[in-house]
Each structure stands twice: as C-alpha cells, then as structure tokens.
Amino acid sequence: MAESDDIIHQPLRLKIMAALSAEKGQPLDFPRLKTITQATDGNLGSHLATLEKAGYVAIEKDFVGKRPRTQVRLTAEGRKAFRAHVDYLRAVVEAAEDEG
Amino acid sequence: MRLNREGLMTISRNDAAAALSDIENTQRRGMTLRGYRVGGPILMMWSLIWATGYLTMGLAPPELWLPVWLGLDVVGVAGALLLARAGKPAGAGAPPGMTWRLLGGSLALMIFALSVFWVMKPTEPAAAMAFPGLLIGVIYAVVGFWAAPRYAVIGALMFGLTLVGYVLFRPWLPFWMAAASGALFLSGVWLWRR
Numbered sequence: 001m002a003e004s005d006d007i008i009h010q011p012l013r014l015k016i017m018a019a020l021s022a023e024k025g026q027p028l029d030f031p032r033l034k035t036i037t038q039a040t041d042g043n044l045g046s047h048l049a050t051l052e053k054a055g056y057v058a059i060e061k062d063f064v065g066k067r068p069r070t071q072v073r074l075t076a077e078g079r080k081a082f083r084a085h086v087d088y089l090r091a092v093v094e095a096a097e098d099e100g
Numbered sequence: 101m102r103l104n105r106e107g108l109m110t111i112s113r114n115d116a117a118a119a120l121s122d123i124e125n126t127q128r129r130g131m132t133l134r135g136y137r138v139g140g141p142i143l144m145m146w147s148l149i150w151a152t153g154y155l156t157m158g159l160a161p162p163e164l165w166l167p168v169w170l171g172l173d174v175v176g177v178a179g180a181l182l183l184a185r186a187g188k189p190a191g192a193g194a195p196p197g198m199t200w201r202l203l204g205g206s207l208a209l210m211i212f213a214l215s216v217f218w219v220m221k222p223t224e225p226a227a228a229m230a231f232p233g234l235l236i237g238v239i240y241a242v243v244g245f246w247a248a249p250r251y252a253v254i255g256a257l258m259f260g261l262t263l264v265g266y267v268l269f270r271p272w273l274p275f276w277m278a279a280a281s282g283a284l285f286l287s288g289v290w291l292w293r294r
Contacts, residue, residue, distance in 0.1 A: 004110065004111055009111070009119065011119075011122060014119055014122055014123060014126075015122060015123075015126040018122070018123040018126040018127050018130075019126050019127065019129075019130045021127070022126075022127040022130045022131065023130070028130075032133060035129075035133060036126060036129050036130045036133060037126065086120070086123065088116075089111075089116040089119050089120050089123075090116075090120065092110075092111060092112075092113055092115075092116035093113055093116050093117050093120065095113075096112075096113030096116075097113075
C-alpha cells in the first residue's frame with residue numbers, strides 16, 4: 001500500500017496541490033489560488049514556501065506592466081507525489097470499506 | 101493520524117474520505133472559476149450582439165428582424181466557440197464534445213424560440229422583443245442553480261430588466277433592451293475579472 005505524504009496531507013497544502021493539479025501544467029496566479037483554496041495571504045504564502053522547499057511547486061515572480069505577479073505551478077515531482085497521495089487516500093477508504 | 105508498526109504515519113478512513121472530499125471541492129471550485137474566466141468574454145461579446153439585435157428591432161422594419169437575429173446568432177455561436185477554445189488551458193486538451201454541445205444547444209434554443217413564436221403568434225411586437233430576454237434570463241438562472249452560482253445572479257438581472265422594460269417602458273422596449281445589454285457586458289467583466 002502507498003504511504004501518506006505528510007507534506008501534502010496538511011489541509012491547506014492538500015487544497016493547493018489539488019488546485020494546481022487541476023490546471024494540467026498551467027500556472028495559477030496568487031490571487032486565484034487564494035480564492036480557490038479560500039486561504040489568507042499569509043497562510044497561503046507560508047504553505048507555498050513549504051511546498052516549494054519540498055520541490056512540489058515552482059514559484060515564479062514577474063511583472064505585468066508595473067504590477068508584480070506571483071505564479072505557482074506544480075512540478076513533475078509534485079504531480080507524482082500528489083497522485084501517489086490520492087492513491088493512498090483512496091486505498092485507505094477502500095480498505096476500510098472492504099473490512100466493513 | 102497515528103503511527104503504524106513501521107513508524108509511518110497512517111490515517112483513519114474518515115480522515116482519508118474528508119481529504120478526498122476536500123480535493124474534489126477544491127478542484128470543482130477551480131473549474132467554476134476557470135469557467136467564469138472563459139464565460140466572461142463570451143458574455144461581453146453577446147452583449148454587443150444583443151445591443152445590435154435590439155437596435156435593429158427599434159430602427160428597422162419587422163421583416164428584417166428575423167434575418168438579422170439569425171445572422172447575429174450565427175456570429176455569436178462561432179465567436180463563443182473561438183473564445184472557449186482560446187480560454188482553455190493549453191495542456192488541458194479539447195473538452196470532449198464541446199463544439200457539438202454548444203452547436204446543438206444553440207440550435208435547440210433557436211428552434212425553440214422560433215417554434216414558440218409560430219405556436220403563440222404574438223401580435224404585439226413588445227411580446228416578441230421581451231421573449232429572448234426572458235428565455236436567456238431563465239437559462240442563465242438554471243445554469244447558475246446547477247453549476248455556477250454567478251450565472252443565477254446574471255439570469256435574475258436579465259429576467260428582471262426584461263420585465264421592467266416590458267411593464268414600464270413598452271413603447272421604447274427595443275431601446276431599453278439594447279441599453280440593458282450594458283448590464284450583460286458588466287456581468288461579463290464581473291465573471292472575467294474574478
């Protein structure tokens with residue numbers, strides 16, 4: 001059976017990974033990610049830093065005109081880890097159903 | 101969470117089910133927001149078509165109304181297809197059957213609208229002018245209640261504006277409806293910017 005990924009399993013980090021995974025390799029900018037995950041600025045920033053440190057997301061900062069923009073995308077490693085964690089979650093639910 | 105015999109973190113069935121549900125809800129929210137971003141420009145485009153159609157009804161003789169609206173509808177459907185394609189994520193691939201769904205849905209709507217006019221035979225031009233506004237309003241409302249809540253607000257707005265125009269400004273209804281397309285345009289901006 002696959003193992004739980006403790007970095008991803010934290011609720012907000014799980015939402016971040018889920019949101020990015022649905023973008024099929026396209027980046028999400030910070031405000032949209034904030035809306036989708038329903039997080040605060042500070043909370044989102046700190047959990048993104050954790051995911052970036054783990055190599056699961058890549059963060060790019062640039063400017064659109066004079067306005068700074070932060071874009072976040074899932075790395076290949078992050079996609080693989082997220083899939084594995086989802087498989088693990090499904091396996092836990094299915095195993096419990098089989099036992100029941 | 102707890103540790104198993106190998107010292108690895110394990111989670112309960114409830115935790116796993118809750119996490120899966122969180123994933124599903126987050127991805128659905130993301131999809132809805134993406135839909136708004138794609139739908140916004142389409143709504144803005146339709147507001148211009150809407151204004152053109154109603155100005156034609158206000159300024160041109162009745163025999164021109166049907167051909168002009170049919171032409172505008174064709175332009176609108178083609179434009180919506182192009183905008184929907186441009187708005188999807190590059191890596192997402194073509195949404196399965198989207199073109200046929202859009203074409204089939206538009207055709208069904210047109211046939212429905214024409215059939216209603218044929219069966220009901222409205223003698224008053226204002227009735228024919230109000231019908232598309234009511235129809236589009238209720239369609240948006242249904243889409244809103246089923247899938248994307250902001251469309252319910254836009255549908256209610258279109259429905260309400262159409263009824264207000266029909267009751268209070270009937271002699272100037274085509275111009276009222278053309279002006280109401282401004283609300284449709286702003287609704288498109290509202291969808292697109294969020």
